[in-house]
Amino acid sequence: MSSLRGWAKRFFCGILKGENGMRFKRKDILGLQELSAEEIKLILDTAAPMKEILKREIKKLPTLRGRSVVTLFYEPSTRTRNSFELAAKYMGADTVNVTVATSSVQKGENLKDTAKTIQMMGIDVIVIRHSAAGAPHMLARMVEARVINAGDGAHEHPTQALLDMFTIREKKGDFKGLQVAILGDITHSRVARSNIWGLTKMGAEVRVVGPATLMPPYISELGVKVFYRCEEALEGVDVINVLRIQRERQRKGLFPSIREYSRLFGLNEARLRYAKPDVLVLHPGPVNRGVEISPQVQDGPHSAINEQVTNGVAVRMALLYLLLSGGESGEITS
Amino acid sequence: MPLREKAQIMDADGIRRALTRIAHEILERNKGVKDLALIGIRTRGVPLAQRIAAKIEEIEGVPVPLGILDITLYRDDLSRLDYHPVLHKTEVPFDITDKKVVLVDDVLYTGRTVRAALDALMDLGRPRVVQLAVLVDRGHRELPIRADYVGKNVPTSRREVISVNLREVDGIDKVVIEEPGE
């Protein structure tokens, strides 16, 4: 197990500091596991001015003019895809969408062939969403284009975690000592995993809470505290990140009913009172209204769920900027 | 290659006098402060714009709207840099539409920074007129851009570097010419 703890450390720090700025050396954004605290900070710092641009009337930058971004979605997700597409467009890049329903994916073309095709099209960035963990990693090995993981199975969803963290930092200032509870189906949640990596690296204390049948083994090895009772887990927390509960998990027998889940783990106003008075409530969306979170909490004063959507665009703009600007020729012009 | 100082071309007093003159010229050209706004280009254009604004307020007794522009995302050399310029916020807390905007920067050289600033400005609104104030114009333009207000014209060779130091950023007010050491 000891070598596993050192696993994340094996990745080199991807930032070189220079006189004129920083150099973000990564080819791809595959997960928060391999990002250093310094890299995460740079991404969040870069997202702040991006958010300012989103408030403008004219949200169009020339920064990535002539660059192309393809969104390759093997799982339906209008929300994330739109967020990436807007981010790319605001940055001036051209975008192409490849979704399961309209692509050759359904006709039996495998990821390897798709990768080859995209490679030949001269695409600069591939944003991939896939139900199989590791698919973005496989793609990244096969193409020269930069790859951004927009969610792979239950593995990682780095951009979601970064936007969650951006929202948290905006509201709370700093991560040090912050108590964050992640509530719901931890086993199947890539959002939970990416948040755990990111938040613990930035110095937050993370608790996970959910049914024992949806809690992955050895999760505490990642430096989180495990709870099975909502009230205990929420005691004194600064942030609650509520995960979406998927009904198919119930059909697979992992919890008895939506009703019981909601009764034991649904975030309502009564449970919210266990947290700090200024608690921040997040949800990656789309929300099952009244299941994992009550409408009162979802639309209440603690919720930043709508703002997360805006922040998602800003964070994705920052990532595109960091991946596509700099680093090509290495030559500095005056 | 290390740079060595070749000559000092302005000291604190010289800078102060130049900015005072520029403030007067701005007021004269624009016939007062009506619809006037100053926008400093990061990094050193910002304290310069602040000082000019203070001077104008001193003269006219009214504050002038002041903004900050970060032009990083509008640079035309981003993909050629091997580092990431650190992004900062653009802070223009007023509507620039129909304003007479004076862009302020420290040195005018190739004109590419000003080109980027103009693009960035146009994305924020439609000013009535845009003017340019710089502390030093060192020549060697690559684009058809000229300054409306110049603190000092300094003929230079391309291998020389104009280094503007300002109290707010560098702890001292001075402008020097540097050249690569032996």
Next chain:
Amino acid sequence: MKLLLKGGFVVDPVRESIEKQDLLVEGGKITGLAPKISIEDAEVFNVTGCYVCPGFIDLHCHLREPGEEHKETIATGTRAAAKGGFTAVVCMGNTNPPADNRAVIEFIKKRAAETGVVPVYPVGCATKGRKGEEISEIGDLAEAGAVALSDDGSSVMNSEVYRRVLEYSKMFDLFVISHCEDSNLSADGVINEGLVSTILGLKGIPCAAEEVHVARDIILVELTGARLHIAHVSSGGSIRYIKEAKERGLRVTAEVTPHHLCLTEELVKDFDTNAKVNPPLRTREDVEALRQALKEGVIDVIATDHAPHSREEKEVEFDYAPFGISGLETAVPLLWDKLVHPGVLTPVELVQKLALNPARILGLPERVLAVGKEAAITVIAPDLQKTVDVSSFVSLGKNSPLDGWTLRGWPVLTVVAGKPVMVDSDYFAGQERR
């Protein structure tokens, strides 16, 4: 044809001894074994410094023929075996069609005779279509030459059906090979259930999926008195059930694969589908327990579970890739490098696990090198160092997570029925120059 193997250390797994002796092979039999043999007309191999072992038998491999010849054929699979130092293989019946009837067993034997280079012992399916519902025509399978019964690749989940398989097999003195996996507990799993599966978000296969069936199958052996061989033990937790069964005198034997003895789940951290195997690679603790059990004799045999797949099948998303490691050509060097060199197993013990015990389980003549015995010989150069290169595999299955690993201790000569079926000519050329 006469072969003279000069100057090697001859390993005797029964007397547990190693002696420096020359070995003469003539007409398919061993005709001489003495400290110094000189003969004019023999082909001489200078095996100084090498271990000369009774021929290794792989008790568990998949040759894919009939039906999946793009993965492997009997011709390529037996050549891979020879290259890996194996002088005989036992092939599983999960072919297409499955070996649940006389025709398929006869086909395999015929193809082996025509195209194979080492003897092939086919395993018949325990149930019809490997569906776990009805027992197959075991009498017919036995007559056709099946050496054992197994639905390997999946378990017979229905305990009643498995009980009948065990009972029925006794009539023909066939042993049953159990693929211990509770398919409900392992459903959709792709790697070991543990910290790595949690980190990667991949569905885990708990050790319990294996242990539940190890325990169940042992209980059914007790009920039926049948002879059971437990395939590819991967979980340290399975050991105590097997140990207890043996202590109580049940007719239970067990095998472990080289990869479960030498590799851990950490190999899948970069989503390498070549490390996707069933049962999955487990933890360091499991590896230690398996080694201990092997050393103590709780586990009798090391078998490759050679499971070749085409590149196309493995070059997909991790969840979609088939299970299996192409193991015939790396088994011996992996074991020698990771177990013999560090002193975990002695050369004698390794030969017991790879030759003596498999032969005993199969009911073959005692696997020792002695005058009059059939000449099946594996020669290993313990200090020969080579780098695994899957593209040079004879097997059609290039699916090995060991690609690029440098290992020390390789087979250099394989003799079957008195004929060399694999000669590392580079090695012997080097020996001559020395």
